Amino acid sequence: MEIIEKLNKTLLSKSLKTCRLDIDTYKQAALMYSRIENAVAVLSDMQENRSYVYSSETAKELGLTFKNNPLEIPSIWEEEILKRIHPDDKLEKYIHELRFFEMVDSLKCEERSAYHVLSRIRMKDKDDQYRSVTHKMFYVYSPDNEKLRFTICLYTVSIDQTPVQGPEFLIVNAVKGKVIIEDQVNYKNILSARELEVLRYVGEGFTSKEIADTLSISINTVSRHRQNIIEKLNVKNSVQAFKDSLY
Structure with missing residues (x-):
């Protein structure tokens, strides 16, 4: 998959200076997100090319079954989740994530934590019907090498189930409470x-x-x-x- 290969090349951290961030701290954060927000939380480690998927009742609602909680996978891509996203929305999701990475990567390291992605996409539920799902994505950069180390993705069933023509993608500055980029290309x-x-x-x-x-x-x-x-x-x-x- 050409765009996946491009994202891998762009996102996976390769640096001579190893990041010393404690992964257990971020595993605990992902676990808390899954419990408090009833989300499917995915912690991806760009340095190790590995992900940890934390399940919840929302996973059952979306027809997702994971044999372990967390489920550890040898990839930054959570295929069981991605394959349930509407094909059109999935492609736009990848494009938007490239835009987000390039925007955040251009900022000073201390400014990056203010930003995250907020999206509404279509995913199949337990009855194989498309539902609107809210997707949030946060980046964690290493203070050692200033490379992207972790991403945390959250999937929850959206309160707004109004039918839409396609996905909605926003880049948010949470510190200022402002939408920086609104991407609703049809x-x-x-x-x-x-x-x-x-x-x-x-x-x-x-x-x-x-x-x-x-x-x-x-x-x-x-x-x-x-x-x-x-x-x-x-x-x-x-x-x-x-x-x-x-x-």
Whole structure:
């Protein structure tokens, strides 16, 4: 999956200077989030490429079953959760997380903790029906090497179940109580039906040849659709990584 590979390259911490933050402190924080907010809490360790998933009653509501609590997985991607997210929302989630990382990474280390992501996405529930789910994501940077060390993601069933055309993504400055970036791009109003198909397959990890074979079109046509997507979505500067992932 091209965009996942790009996110791995961007997010996974590689530094000669090891981060000395105590992971047990953040495991306890994730556990408390799962209990107090009744959330599914995921703590991901960028230094070790490992995650810990803390379950709750919300997990059952979303049709998630984990054999252990916490469940330890050898990846920063919680696949059991991600596969229940609406395919369109999942791709936009990845794009937004790249935007968030690049914005926060450009700040001074002491300023970064003020920001987090607040999203509303569609996820399948225990009855395989899509429900609105609130997703929060927090970054923890190392004071030793100033690299991203931990992310904490929280998933809760949203109070607002009003049907929406797509996901809602916000970058919030919690210190000032302000929404810094509101990203509610409706791709259906920007891209053609065929371009949406191509974008969806890109997000699911298909190569250009696989997309061409699946849609019974030429690789050149796929390349042209990809170029149109780049131009129409104006993916440059802060989302240069996503632009790169389309090639």
